[in-house]
Amino acid sequence: MHVVVNAAQSVDGKLSTRRREQLRISGPEDFDRVDRIRAAADAVLVGVGTVLADDPSLTIKEEARRVSRLQNGRPGNPARVVVDSRGRTPTDAAVLDDAAETFLLVSETATSDRREALEAAGAEVIVAGEERVDLEAGCTELAKHGVDRLMVEGGGEVIQSCFAAGLVDELDVYVGSLVVGGRDAPTLADGDGFIEAFPRLELRGTERLDDGIVLSYAVGETR
Known part of the structure; x- marks a missing residue:
């Protein structure tokens, strides 16, 4: 499986404010x-x-791109995947509509009643991990469902977990021209972070878009 992480952050590395509201x-x-x-x-x-x-839909916005996928024998939208250890996804969440297939990666801590409710709402529930989702195991199961190219959109906890599991092949970061600040504001890679064996990045390209810049990296072995 090829995994691409994409994120947008402020100049000081924040994904949103300390209130964790969409920015x-x-x-x-x-x-x-x-x-x-x-x-x-x-x-x-x-x-x-x-x-x-x-409450994102995670669907393709440009109609021509959906049509092109359909013409190539693919679903109009890519599948949606939610990493949700305890099964907290609301049953009326936008990702559970019928615009695309949706997989929920849960751990064994998600109760059977909760799993059944999410399945009834339209999700394909995959149990991967005991207390928290094991992303490596989850990706193995997703591959069995035909997922060869996976785009990871966040947030910071999930991105850090993907790096820690050695799953990331590419990283694209849009750096916007603003400062957010705040020690409690989420960053590109939250969680426990790294003390040693840092993910190794190779800058492959830059592109100015809007009033910011996209940094594109290939991800190698940790160092």
Whole structure:
């Protein structure tokens, strides 16, 4: 499986404010870039925190791109994947509509009643991990469902976990021209962070979009 992480952050590395509310960092040009990456993916992955905060649909916005996928024998939208250890995704969340297939990666801490409710709401529930979702095991199961190219959109906890599991192949970061600040504001890679064996990045390209810049990296072995 090829995993691409995409994120937008402020100059000081924040994904949103300390209130963890949706923050517009980029503009139309970058939105189109993100839509293009989604269109190339088999599935788009986010953490449950993103679902609870933003209620995203994670679908392709440009109609021509959906049509192109259909003409190539693919679903109009990529599948949606939510990393949700305890099964907290609301049953009326936008990701559970019928616009695309949705997988929920849960751990064994998600109760059977909760799993059944989410399945009734339209999700394909995959149990991967005991107390927290084991992303490596979850990706193995997603591959069995035909996911060869996975786009990870956040948030910071999920991105850090993907790096820690050695799953990331590419990283694209849009850096917007604003400062957010705040020690409690989420960053690109939250969680426990790294003390040693840091993920190794190789800068492959830069592109100015809107009033910011996209940094594109290939991800190698840790060092």
